[in-house]
Amino acid sequence: MVTFPNGEARNLIAGPSSVISKAVVEVFANKFLKEPAVLWLSTSDAKVTFVDNVIAKAIGLEIEADKNLPDLILADLGTPNPLLIFVEVVASDGPISERRKNALYELSDRAGFDRKHIAFVTAYKDRQVQPFRKTVPELAWGSFAWFMSEPNNLIYLNDSEKKISEF
Template sequence: MTARPPFATRDLIAERLPLIFPEGTPNCIYCIRELAASTVFAAIYIGAVEGSGRFLGPVHVYRMTREQAALADDADRDAYTAAVLRKNGIVAGSRWYADNTREPIRDETLRDGLVAIGAVLRREDLPTTSSQPRYALKADFSTLFDPTLEGEALEVAIANFQETHLSKGALARVTIMRAGAAANATGIRVTFPNGETRLLAPGPSSIIAQAVIEVFAKRFLAAPAMLWLSESGNKVVIRDDAIASAIGLKIEADKNLPDIILADLGHKEPLILFVEVVATDGAITDRRRDAIHAVTDAAGFDRKQIAFLTAYQDRQSAGFKKTVAQLAWGSFAWFVSEPTQLLVLHDGTADERSLGSLPWASLAIAPPPTSPPQSANTPP
């Protein structure tokens, strides 16, 4: 067997995991939380690294103790590796986790997290019912926790790992998330469809609003026009009464209006899109949809001309997890970090029982005007 990798503390591993898997990485939370740091620590501790012939099981993680984790000599590491696999093996000290942590280690941290992202390999030659350890850190992943690897050398090693193991889509997602986090602290400059620009207050909501206007509208609307934009502390940022009046919509700054109203003038009948921007709360719920429908009904609009969108930074954001259960059926959700995708909440009430029968749903299954043709079942 090969030598074990250099000993690394769980604290050091916990510091580096968010650098390796920044926000925007698929299933990021499973890869950076304490349980992930504990899992990587245990793998390094016993030497479960690609090519070593040693493998990790959840038992190595949940039977680790604070006292054992402080013992860095190879002899201590060997003793733990042997003891933990014995039927009644006793490891002295205060346990990190109870036995019932087995499932989240196996299913979340490993299967859906580190294995899925390419940081851990899984033996496929064992029956699924086998209790033998089956996981090992990829060699280039394990080297990222060498305590002597620091500074620029560490940054280069992390970048190389990301380039090799994260898919192009995942890398693009990470880049978008990083760009949002690094946005100008003095404000977010947004360019409207007509070329006009405004400076929005700094913050996550403005980053999402900017993406809706500059990215979403260009991709999913044939001839986008800006009717309304509001932000916290400044209720009306833009209000185009001329276009609104021309299409018969009366805009009033009341509690029923969402953060953004867009119009698509590229159709015989204009499409009006009401958008809620969610950093923490405030999605298009059934109540919000019904309140807006009351306004558009009064203006004489056919409900087929009305659509609703809730915009988030990412599917893993706290705002999405908090509000997804409240999203109105018949509405849509869009994510800044995955700009070519669209989530359709099909309410199942249309006569044709198909996506195409929903208001605005053709945009969810049709390519943007300048894109090559796609299958009707292919996401945009």
């Protein structure tokens, strides 16, 4: 059972991906977003487990199920311009790669979102497990990695020319 920020609860099929998805919705979203909303959730058993078309349309996003959508689309509605967060859950394979990032940018570009209001996260159970070690080379620059086992921390793959002292 996963409880969304709006209080709605849904059953997810048991499995490692669902455990990580639940943590993203209940822990990550509340920790890192001011006013979180879940716009899209898919699981391995159902391409569309949950979609909130009301909020999505209110912020200008048209969500149509296709192969390029990630496991979750979150929004932070507590900012002057909504922040879209595309989250890929990795229990075995499939992080936010450069190809996926570009495909998701196409979706947000069509909706008129400024790219500075888009974030990409790959969520894992732990840094020590094989899925992270296997997929870390594929992670897109300019994206984040989050781990259930270390819920207060994020890894950012810096893609700018800033020096460490400039952060």
